[in-house]
Amino acid sequence: MSIALKLDESVFELVTRHPEIVEIMVELGFRDIAKPGMLQTAGRFMTLSKGMKLKKIELETVRLAFQRHGFEIIE
Numbered sequence: 001m002s003i004a005l006k007l008d009e010s011v012f013e014l015v016t017r018h019p020e021i022v023e024i025m026v027e028l029g030f031r032d033i034a035k036p037g038m039l040q041t042a043g044r045f046m047t048l049s050k051g052m053k054l055k056k057i058e059l060e061t062v063r064l065a066f067q068r069h070g071f072e073i074i075e
Contacts, residue, residue: 002072011051012043021071028065029055048073 005014005021011033015022025033030051032038052062063073 002067002070004072004074005048005066006074007049007052008047010044011046011048012039014048015039015043018071020069021066024065024069024071025051028062029057 003018005018011025015033022033022039033043048062051057052059059073059075066073
């Protein structure tokens with residue numbers, strides 16, 4: 001059974017509920033999330049959807065990465 005993650009939910013909320021996704025996001029190229037304080041500042045208004053557009057990462061790439069770790073991306 002996979003855990004659902006919403007694209008439009010803030011990264012702060014997602015990581016608060018599932019801290020293990022930080023590692024997945026860093027692997028995908030969201031390296032700034034690992035910087036001290038970033039999650040508590042930008043992470044409060046940044047969503048996975050906005051981050052994908054900013055970093056120019058395809059939805060399918062993100063979907064597959066999270067799927068490998070037991071998560072399901074919901075649009």
